[in-house]
Amino acid sequence: MTGALTPLDRPFLPRGVRLHHDRVRGVEVLLGPETALMLDPVGHAVLAEVDGTRDIASISAALADRYAAPVEVIQADVIEFLGNMAAQRLVEVA
Amino acid sequence: MTAVPQPALSTDAAPVRPTPVPPLAMLAELTHRCPLACPYCSNPLELSARDSELTTAEWAEVFRQAVALGVLQLHISGGEPASRSDLVAIVAAARDAGLYTNLITSGIGLTGARLDELDAAGLDHVQLSVQGITAGIADFVGGYRGGFDRKMQVAAEIARIGFPLTLNAVMHRHNLGDLAQTIALAHRLGARRIEIACVQFQGWALKNRAALQPTREQVDQAKRVVAQARRDYAGKLAIDFVPPDYFADFPKACMNGWGSTGLNVTPDGTVLPCHAAATIPGLSFDNVRTTPLAQIWNESAAFNAFRGTDWLPEPCQSCERRDIDYGGCRCQAMAIAGDARATDPVCRHSPHRARLDAIIAAESSAPPPDFVYRRMGRA
Ligand code: SF4
Ligand code: SF4
Numbered sequence: 001m002t003g004a005l006t007p008l009d010r011p012f013l014p015r016g017v018r019l020h021h022d023r024v025r026g027v028e029v030l031l032g033p034e035t036a037l038m039l040d041p042v043g044h045a046v047l048a049e050v051d052g053t054r055d056i057a058s059i060s061a062a063l064a065d066r067y068a069a070p071v072e073v074i075q076a077d078v079i080e081f082l083g084n085m086a087a088q089r090l091v092e093v094a
Numbered sequence: 095m096t097a098v099p100q101p102a103l104s105t106d107a108a109p110v111r112p113t114p115v116p117p118l119a120m121l122a123e124l125t126h127r128c129p130l131a132c133p134y135c136s137n138p139l140e141l142s143a144r145d146s147e148l149t150t151a152e153w154a155e156v157f158r159q160a161v162a163l164g165v166l167q168l169h170i171s172g173g174e175p176a177s178r179s180d181l182v183a184i185v186a187a188a189r190d191a192g193l194y195t196n197l198i199t200s201g202i203g204l205t206g207a208r209l210d211e212l213d214a215a216g217l218d219h220v221q222l223s224v225q226g227i228t229a230g231i232a233d234f235v236g237g238y239r240g241g242f243d244r245k246m247q248v249a250a251e252i253a254r255i256g257f258p259l260t261l262n263a264v265m266h267r268h269n270l271g272d273l274a275q276t277i278a279l280a281h282r283l284g285a286r287r288i289e290i291a292c293v294q295f296q297g298w299a300l301k302n303r304a305a306l307q308p309t310r311e312q313v314d315q316a317k318r319v320v321a322q323a324r325r326d327y328a329g330k331l332a333i334d335f336v337p338p339d340y341f342a343d344f345p346k347a348c349m350n351g352w353g354s355t356g357l358n359v360t361p362d363g364t365v366l367p368c369h370a371a372a373t374i375p376g377l378s379f380d381n382v383r384t385t386p387l388a389q390i391w392n393e394s395a396a397f398n399a400f401r402g403t404d405w406l407p408e409p410c411q412s413c414e415r416r417d418i419d420y421g422g423c424r425c426q427a428m429a430i431a432g433d434a435r436a437t438d439p440v441c442r443h444s445p446h447r448a449r450l451d452a453i454i455a456a457e458s459s460a461p462p463p464d465f466v467y468r469r470m471g472r473a
Contacts, residue, residue: 014286016219016258020194024116024164031194033219033260033287034334036118036166089286089332 005056005079005086009093012052017090019047032090046081050091056082114392114401116164119356120193121171122153124184126361128174129202131237131467132225134264134299134306136369137173141470146362150180152383154187156359159387161191168193169221173361176203182211189216196221198262201248202241209251220252221289223262227275235268237467253284260287265316266306267462273319281331288331290320292338296370296425298468305465307457313341340450344415345422345438352400352424357391365390367397370425374434400424400434407435409443 005011013019017032019039028044030037039047045066049059060075067074085091126141148156157168168188175181176199188195196219197212204212224245226232232242252259261280265273273290280288292313293299293306308316320335327333339346349356349368358366363382371377377399380390391397399405403416410421421427422438430439430453431446439446 014258015256016286018194018218020166020192022164022166024162029166031166031218033196033258036194087329 005083005093007057007060007075007079008055010052010055011050011059011082011086011091011093013047013050014089014092019044030085030090035088035090037090042077043081046078047085047091050082052094111398114353114397117160117355117357117391118165119167119169120160120165121169121356121358122156122184122188123171123173123358123360124148124153124175124178124181126173126470127177128172128200128468129177129238130174130200130225130241131469132235132264132298133237133302133465133467134266134293134297135468136294136297136299137468138297138370138372139301140372141173141468142361143470147178148359148361148363148382150183150187152363153184154191156363156382156387157188157191157193159382161193163388163391166194167196169196169198171198174200174203176201176208182208182215185212185217186215189218194218199223200225200236200241201245202238204248204251206251206254209248209255209257213255213257217257219260220257221260221262222249222252222283222285223264224276224279225264226269227272227279231269231272235465237465249283259283259285260289261285262289262291264291264293265308266293267308267312267458268306270308270312270316273316274323277319277323277327277331277333281327286332287334289334289336290316291336292316294336294339295429296373298466300429301466303453304457304460305462307340307454307462308338309458310341310454313338339423339426339440340454342440343442345419345426345440347419348423348425348438351402351420353391353397354401357387357397365394367400368423368425371396373425374428376434405435407437410437413443 020029020031022029028039030039030047049062056078060078061071064071064074082091125147126137127144175197185195195217197217198221200223225235229242233239263276277288295303299306320333324333352367358369364379365382366379377396379396380394403420406421410416422440424434426438427436428434430449437444439450
């Protein structure tokens with residue numbers, strides 16, 4: 001699972017990694033083993049779409065639609081962001 | 095409800111001190127009981143008796159207070175947490191409170207059935223400690239015959255259920271040579287991560303330092319093994335390596351900074367800024383049975399004693415690493431320099447560094463003495 005992700009990869013959160021709303025700090029957090037990653041709104045928007053059924057292309061299309069942004073730009077950002085998460089094993093792909 | 099009181103309004107004039115940043119993590123030491131007797135155990139020499147342990151309901155209340163304070167992650171430890179017959183209820187209470195729940199265990203006392211119950215209770219992650227790669231070395235280090243075989247059975251049950259697994263390997267003079275095989279074992283057991291921690295000399299490890307002290311060749315070799323393994327297992331196994339700080343040039347930021355990120359609750363409810371804080375004379379520690387956790391974190395003298403960097407002496411105060419390591423470990427300064435406020439003696443700038451070098455030279459050139467196994471009433 002090295003190398004860049006592709007639009008056809010289907011990302012999912014592995015067991016032991018989950019999103020959490022931190023009421024005290026008022027932020028969304030990705031919790032995993034030895035990790036508590038404070039997410040910015042963009043990061044949270046991407047991870048909230050990660051459901052294990054849709055591929056990166058369709059996640060990017062949904063986000064491009066919602067934020068009225070060009071899909072190529074969004075898709076490149078999504079691939080980079082999820083690639084970073086995958087390198088830390090916070091996201092896996094099928 | 096339990097004996098843990100609710101916060102009361104103080105009528106005293108408040109000292110001018112900004113409210114500390116809330117903690118992210120809490121270590122809950124459920125019990126000091128443990129079937130193993132590892133000579134490097136981080137528990138204090140003075141172990142708490144069973145009848146002083148917090149009850150299930152008291153822990154549940156501590157968890158609720160911890161979440162309200164801002165804690166996100168709970169590490170359930172001990173002793174051996176599985177020695178508590180109410181472990182499943184405690185895990186369920188932690189998840190109910192909203193905590194990410196990690197179980198740190200030797201595996202002894204867990205069965206497939208009990209792990210299924212922990213799964214149903216919502217346990218997020220398991221950290222399994224290994225004392226060695228074969229029954230011979232592991233059972234010698236753990237002081238518990240049959241421990242290794244039991245642990246391997248537990249690892250198989252963890253894999254069957256699919257818990258994310260981190261293997262914890264504490265390394266020292268007797269097993270550093272097996273590092274490559276230890277990493278291979280982690281991969282074979284299906285771990286996602288391995289945490290290779292060279293013994294930190296606190297608690298029982300300080301008592302057994304001469305028996306555990308690695309040699310410089312072992313440490314250099316271990317660094318090469320880790321570098322190679324990181325290439326070999328890239329994308330398969332994350333490798334965390336904590337080198338022995340005696341052999342480093344600069345200290346680690348102990349606990350990420352005193353009172354900045356985490357807190358420990360001991361079996362009887364005492365709240366500590368770090369494992370070994372009780373070795374520092376003059377500090378007194380509050381208990382969740384009598385004081386709300388938020389008050390302990392925000393206001394207690396023990397948590398404020400070394401918070402931030404204003405209290406730091408020279409050479410730390412004007413050092414460029416001041417906000418990286420906060421002057422290192424207070425307990426180590428206490429143990430080696432005899433002064434908890436001193437620069438960590440690991441540091442090249444510490445006037446006490448020569449003492450550490452002398453200790454390394456003397457201990458790693460002599461044959462290792464016998465272990466003093468960690469047992470109740472054996473300090
Ligand atoms: S380090 Fe060993 S003796 Fe100490 S609690 Fe862990 S398994 Fe038990
Ligand atoms: S002098 Fe103090 S702050 Fe600087 S590296 Fe040494 S311990 Fe850290």
